[in-house]
Amino acid sequence: MCLIGLGKVLLHRRIARIIESESLFVKPRAERIVRTVPSVNSVGFLQAIDEIQPSVILLAGCRIVKPEVLARVTCPVLNYHAGITPQHRGMNGGYWALANRDSTNFGATVHVVDAGVDTGEVVAQVRGEPSGDDNIMTYAYRLAAISRQMCVDAIEDALAGRLESRKQGGNSRQWFHPTIWSYVWTGVTKGIW
Template identity: 50%
Template sequence: MNEAADTASIVVVTEGGGHIWAIVNAIADRFANVTVILETPISKWSLLKRRAKRQGWISVFGQIGTMMLVRLGKRFGAAHAEEIAAEYNLKTELRPGQNIVHVPSANAPEAIKAIADLKPGVVLLAGCRVLTRETLASIPCPVINYHAGINPKYRGMNGAYWALVNDDAVNFGTTVHLVDAGVDTGAVLRHTRGEPGRGDTISSYPLRQAAISRNACVDVVEKVLSGRIEPFDPGLPSQIWFHPTLWFYVWTGIRRGIW
C-alpha cells in the first residue's frame, strides 16, 4: 500500500449494527484515518408505505411478520452470533474512541457537509439509505457500497437467504460495488462467496457474510485509495429482492429447512 493510501481519510456511512461494525473495525485496523457517519435509521413505516405502492399491502404485511421474526431471531440467537464472532475473531461492537459524526440521514445537509470537510479518498456505504443523485454529485471521490448479496442477481434485501431458496448456494456471498443512483446497480468490484454455517438462519446470515467478506472490503478500499478501480462484468441476471412474506418464510423453513 502506498503512503497516500495509508494516510488518506476514509468515510463509512451506515446505520450501524453488529455485522457492519465487524467490517468497520477491520477497516480501522488497517487504516488510521476512518470516520463513521452514523445516520438515524429510516422509519420502518415510511419504508413500508413506499414498498406497498409497488408490491401491495398484503405482501408488505407478510414482510412485516418476517421482519418481526428476524428481530426475535437476533434476540434469541445471541449465543449463535457470539459463536460466529468467536470463530472469525470478529469485533462486533464499535471500538472506543472511533470518530463518529451523527446525522439524521445520509442525504442530509449535515452528512454532505461532513464529507466535504473530511475530504475522504473513498466513501464506503454499508447498510444505509440509497443516496440521491444530488448527494452523489456532491461527493468528489469514489463511492463504493458493501452489499450482503451477490450482485446483480441478488440486489436488495436478504441476498444470502434468496440464494439458498433458489437452490443457488454457490451465490451465497457479498458484493462490493461502485455506487450509482440505482439500488445495488453499480459496477461490481468484488464478489466474495462462502457458505452458511450450521444453525445459521436469516437472522445470522448477515454476520456470517460480514465474516467472510471483511478482508475483501479492506482490500477494495486499499485499491480504490491507490487509484485501482477495477470493475468487472459478472455475467449474471439482475433482480431485486425484498423480505420474504411470513407465510413463505415459514412454509419454506418447514418444507426445505431453509430458515
Template identity: 45%
Template sequence: MPDVPTTMGARVVVLTQGGPNPEILINTLKRHFPDLVVIEEAPESKKRMLRQKARRFGWLQAIGQMATMAVSKFGKPFTRTRAQEIIQQFHVDPQPDPSLKRFQIDSANGPDFRRLIDELKPAVLFLVSCRLLTRSALEAIPCPVLNFHAGINPAYRGQQGGYWSRVMRDEENFGATVHLVDAGVDTGDVLFQVRVTPSTKDTMHTYPLLLTAAGTSIAVRAVGAALSGNLRPQELKTTKSRQWYHPTIWTWVWNGITRGIW
C-alpha cells in the same frame, strides 16, 4: 451537529446506520486505515418504511414483510451461540470502538452530510447498512463511493441476498459483494466478491452476520484499491439481475417448514 476539526485529514469515511454487523467492517477497516471516521445517520422510522412498502407492494405484502423483519430482530437472541461461533471463526469484533471519531446526522441525503463530506475531504466513502443515496447526493461526493452488500450482485441485489440464494437453490452464490455506488439499488460495478457455505445452523438471523464476517477481506481490498487509484470493475459471467426484498412472514415460515430454510 458539532464542527469538524480542519486538521483531521480523514481519508476513509464510513457511512452507516450502525449495528453489530457494520461495526465488524468498521473495526476491520480501522485496523488497516487508522484515520477512518464514521458518519452515522438516523435509521428510517418503521412507520415510514411500512408506508413505503405499502405504496410499492400493497398493505398485505408490506405488513407481511415488516412482520418478518420483526421476527428477524427479536429472534437473534435465540441464535446467540451460532453468532458467537461466526465471530470467533473469522476473528471479527462487532463492538463499537469508542476511540473512533463519529458524527451523527439525520440523513445522508440532507445538507449536514454534504457539509461533512466537504470538510472531511475523504479519499473514499464506504457505505454499509445505510439508506439509498439520491443522485444529487452522489454527485456532491468528490471521491469513489463503495458499498458493502450481503449478497452476490447483480443476481441478489436488495435485501436478504443470502436467504434468497438458498431459496432459489443457488447456494453457490451465497456470498457478499463490494461494488461502486450509482443511483440504483446495488447496480454499480462489482469490484470484489466472496462466497461461503452456510452452516446447517444458519438462518435468516445469522446469514447477514456470516456474510459480513466473511466479507471483511474484500472490504479492505476494495478500500485499498480506491486509495491507490486502482479500482477495476469485474467482468461478470452473468447479467441476471434482480432486486429482492424481505420475505413475507408466511413465505418465510413455508420455506422453513417445507425446506428447512429459515
C-alpha cells in the same frame, strides 16, 4: 422485519458465538472518530463529507443514496452488499440465494454506488458457505466474516488508484424481506431458515 428483530434477540447467543469465533468487530474501535448523521441523504452527511474530505467512502446497510448526494461527492463511493449482485440485489441476499437453490451465490459484493438498488459496477465479490445452524438471522454475520478482507482490499485499491470495476452479467433481481408465510414454507419444504 419485526420477526427478524425478534429472531436476533432469541438467537443472541448464536450471534455472539459467530462474532467471537470470527473475531468480528461490531462497534468502531476506540481510536476511530465517529460522526453520526441522520441519513446518508442528510445535510449532516454532506457537511461531514465537506469537513472530512475522504478519499473513499464505503457504505454498509444504508438507504439508497439520492442522485444529488452522489453528485456532491468527489471520491469513489462503494457499497458493501450482503449478497451477490446482480442476482441477489436488495435484502437478505444470502437467504435468497439458498432459498432459490443457488448456494454457489451465497456471498457478498462490493460495488460502486449508482442511482439504483445494488446495481453499480462490481469491484469485488466473495462466496462462501453458511454453517449448518445458520439462518436468516445469522447469515449477515456469516457474510461479514467471509467478506471483511474483500472490503479492506477494495478500500486499499481505491486509495491507491487501482480500483477496477466491471459490469456483472446474469439475471438481475431485487429481493425484499420474505413474508412470514413464505419464510415458513421455504423452511419446511427446503430446510432453509
